[in-house]
Amino acid sequence: MFRLFGRKRSRESVKERLKLVLSYDRAKLSPGRMEQLKQELMVVIVKYFPAAEKDYDVRLEQHGDRMVFTADLPLSSADA
Amino acid sequence: MNARAIVVTSGKGGVGKTTTTANVGAALARQGERVCVIDTDVGLRNLDVVMGLEGRVVFDLIDVFEGRCRLRQALVKDKRVDSLHLLPASQTNDKSSLSEARMQETVRRLVEEEGFDRVLIDSPAGIESGFQTAASAADGAMVVVNPEVSSVRDADRIIGLLEAREIQDVRLVVNRIRPEMVKRGDMLEVEDVLEILGIKLIGIVPEDERILVSTNVGSPAALEENSRNGAGGAFRDIAKRVRGEDVPYAQLTVPGGFLTGLRRLFGGS
Numbered sequence: 243m244f245r246l247f248g249r250k251r252s253r254e255s256v257k258e259r260l261k262l263v264l265s266y267d268r269a270k271l272s273p274g275r276m277e278q279l280k281q282e283l284m285v286v287i288v289k290y291f292p293a294a295e296k297d298y299d300v301r302l303e304q305h306g307d308r309m310v311f312t313a314d315l316p317l318s319s320a321d322a
Numbered sequence: 323m324n325a326r327a328i329v330v331t332s333g334k335g336g337v338g339k340t341t342t343t344a345n346v347g348a349a350l351a352r353q354g355e356r357v358c359v360i361d362t363d364v365g366l367r368n369l370d371v372v373m374g375l376e377g378r379v380v381f382d383l384i385d386v387f388e389g390r391c392r393l394r395q396a397l398v399k400d401k402r403v404d405s406l407h408l409l410p411a412s413q414t415n416d417k418s419s420l421s422e423a424r425m426q427e428t429v430r431r432l433v434e435e436e437g438f439d440r441v442l443i444d445s446p447a448g449i450e451s452g453f454q455t456a457a458s459a460a461d462g463a464m465v466v467v468n469p470e471v472s473s474v475r476d477a478d479r480i481i482g483l484l485e486a487r488e489i490q491d492v493r494l495v496v497n498r499i500r501p502e503m504v505k506r507g508d509m510l511e512v513e514d515v516l517e518i519l520g521i522k523l524i525g526i527v528p529e530d531e532r533i534l535v536s537t538n539v540g541s542p543a544a545l546e547e548n549s550r551n552g553a554g555g556a557f558r559d560i561a562k563r564v565r566g567e568d569v570p571y572a573q574l575t576v577p578g579g580f581l582t583g584l585r586r587l588f589g590g591s
Binding site: 251252253254256257259260261263264267268 | 470471474475478479482504507508509510511514518
């Protein structure tokens with residue numbers, strides 16, 4: 243991350259930052275709302291998987307023409 | 323491009339809309355088309371000075387809309403290329419008569435009654451009514467973008483709005499590329515911008531100080547035939563592609579070497 247402030251390859255940083263910000267722009271969802279969504283989803287998820295990891299990953303991905311919401315939730319051995 | 327009326331837009335200001343309109347318009351006219359360029363930036367007229375025609379403006383777009391003159395009276399004929407005309411914006415900020423219906427009617431008459439082959443519409447910056455009015459009369463668009471984070475983000479918004487208007491032919495002009503910065507990995511490459519925005523390319527224009535010189539004197543760089551490798555040549559190539567010619571993308575040169583990759587990427591298309 244801190245390479246961002248260095249002199250090497252700022253092209254890679256700007257490319258990744260643009261992809262991320264445009265995924266939120268296109269979905270008309272702010273990063274803060276996304277975090278809220280993640281927290282609210284967690285409340286539902288633990289009802290079904292009590293031992294689910296709290297720190298799961300949600301993101302928006304561009305699949306061709308469409309934007310896809312993805313949640314990546316590893317289940318612990320207690321649930322699976 | 324099959325489009326007769328092409329809006330030149332960007333979202334962000336200062337990325338080169340007016341320069342692109344003036345140069346591509348001048349090049350299209352030099353290549354034989356009858357061209358009208360329209361400045362729709364009401365209150366902030368600039369296409370006239372960039373083209374060196376400010377001394378000839380009598381009437382403007384708002385005068386046409388409000389019936390103070392006939393359409394033909396407001397057209398300013400270029401002093402270098404006979405087939406090039408400018409329809410200037412007004413310099414007063416009264417936008418009350420600016421409407422999509424009037425804009426569409428004016429462009430229709432330029433094509434059907436005044437016999438123009440191509441109308442280029444220079445849009446104001448922003449995504450508000452000025453842009454919407456300009457886009458309403460267009461059947462094609464050139465989105466001008468600089469390889470820089472805020473310009474690319476704004477271009478993405480504009481592309482979404484153009485698609486919502488069902489403008490079919492939306493093409494990208496990547497302006498102000500600095501080959502030496504691309505070479506050392508400190509600037510977005512054209513392929514990155516295309517990947518992120520997902521629309522087709524129509525031009526790659528290098529940063530070129532001759533553009534400032536040409537606007538200083540009010541003479542579009544695209545009309546200077548000796549500017550083969552700079553922005554002037556790039557704008558002439560865009561005009562040829564607008565006309566349907568298959569023009570390969572020129573290699574951008576950097577001091578001490580060549581940028582390969584551009585040709586590899588775009589040579590075939």
